[in-house]
Amino acid sequence: MTARLIDGKAYAREIEIQVGAQVAERLRQGFPPPKLAVIRIGEHPSSVIYVENKRKACRRVGIEADLLVLPETVDAPSLAALIKRLNADETVDGILLQLPLPASLDEATFIEKIDPAKDVDGIHPMNLGRLAARAPGLRPCTSRGVIHLLRRIGESFYGRHAVVVGASNLVGRPMALELLLAGATVTICHRFTRDLADQVARAEILVVAVGQPRLIPGEWIAPGATVIDVGINRGKEGLIGDVDFPTSRERAAYITPVPGGVGPMTVAILLDNTLTAAVARLRDRPTDP
Numbered sequence: 001m002t003a004r005l006i007d008g009k010a011y012a013r014e015i016e017i018q019v020g021a022q023v024a025e026r027l028r029q030g031f032p033p034p035k036l037a038v039i040r041i042g043e044h045p046s047s048v049i050y051v052e053n054k055r056k057a058c059r060r061v062g063i064e065a066d067l068l069v070l071p072e073t074v075d076a077p078s079l080a081a082l083i084k085r086l087n088a089d090e091t092v093d094g095i096l097l098q099l100p101l102p103a104s105l106d107e108a109t110f111i112e113k114i115d116p117a118k119d120v121d122g123i124h125p126m127n128l129g130r131l132a133a134r135a136p137g138l139r140p141c142t143s144r145g146v147i148h149l150l151r152r153i154g155e156s157f158y159g160r161h162a163v164v165v166g167a168s169n170l171v172g173r174p175m176a177l178e179l180l181l182a183g184a185t186v187t188i189c190h191r192f193t194r195d196l197a198d199q200v201a202r203a204e205i206l207v208v209a210v211g212q213p214r215l216i217p218g219e220w221i222a223p224g225a226t227v228i229d230v231g232i233n234r235g236k237e238g239l240i241g242d243v244d245f246p247t248s249r250e251r252a253a254y255i256t257p258v259p260g261g262v263g264p265m266t267v268a269i270l271l272d273n274t275l276t277a278a279v280a281r282l283r284d285r286p287t288d289p
């Protein structure tokens with residue numbers, strides 16, 4: 001069997017078109033364009049690329065994206081003050097704190113400082129808690145993007161066994177909560193899981209988000225499984241995933257490529273979340289002067 005490729009770029013483009021149309025309609029109704037404030041700390045090369053990709057995507061759909069760059073040496077009170085200012089800024093709909101932060105700054109502390117209504121990454125404990133409680137607010141972008149990809153290829157989730165490898169707050173945990181909410185039976189694996197190969201072999205839907213190149217070889221994958229590779233690893237060969245693509249492609253029914261699978265969906269959902277945050281904040285059409 002050779003798996004069908006899941007074209008994340010094409011599906012992300014569909015979302016962009018929908019978001020762009022809704023932004024344009026809101027502008028016609030007299031609303032301001034949605035505005036995203038992106039905070040980047042330091043010049044971490046991947047962060048520079050990710051932030052630039054996100055800002056370009058914003059521009060394509062008519063969302064304003066302000067970039068605020070702080071030096072690598074920024075202290076905790078200065079970052080806290082910036083987040084406080086953006087929380088209070090009536091013109092800002094979404095706040096994105098690009099991760100990872102320098103080791104001197106505790107990520108959880110600053111994520112918690114973002115107003116949950118502006119948390120377009122969906123990773124504030126309030127938003128993760130809402131997802132866990134089956135009352136989602138703003139949802140984490142990558143896991144929401146994966147659900148979108150799975151629905152787009154006709155996955156129904158009910159009664160299906162999904163295995164998530166990786167349990168971070170950013171990807172693995174919300175991924176498991178999304179799959180549970182969608183009706184799947186979910187196993188979560190992490191660094192302390194024994195017999196990872198056995199767990200992976202039981203997956204009808206496999207989502208891998210670890211950050212180790214080719215951790216999952218094709219022979220672990222059940223024939224006919226759907227394989228979603230969230231991993232992005234930069235090496236001499238360019239970008240590669242956590243799943244060994246050539247061997248897995250011969251076992252799976254569907255598989256995401258890296259790059260061009262989950263990555264573009266993460267950005268598309270960020271746009272959708274920013275629009276959602278703007279709509280929730282500004283429900284009433286501005287009155288004419």
Ligand code: NAD
Nearest residue numbers: 142166167168171190191209210211230231232262263266
């Ligand atoms: P993380 O380091 O925060 O978490 C990694 C998780 O993997 C942990 O839960 C850990 O327990 C688990 N793990 C580590 N070694 C393991 C092993 N041998 N077996 C099983 N589990 C193991 O990473 P993260 O932020 O969740 O990101 C994971 C990967 O996804 C990275 O490559 C990252 O670049 C990528 N990522 C991609 C996107 C995207 O849009 N495509 C978005 C976010 C992250």
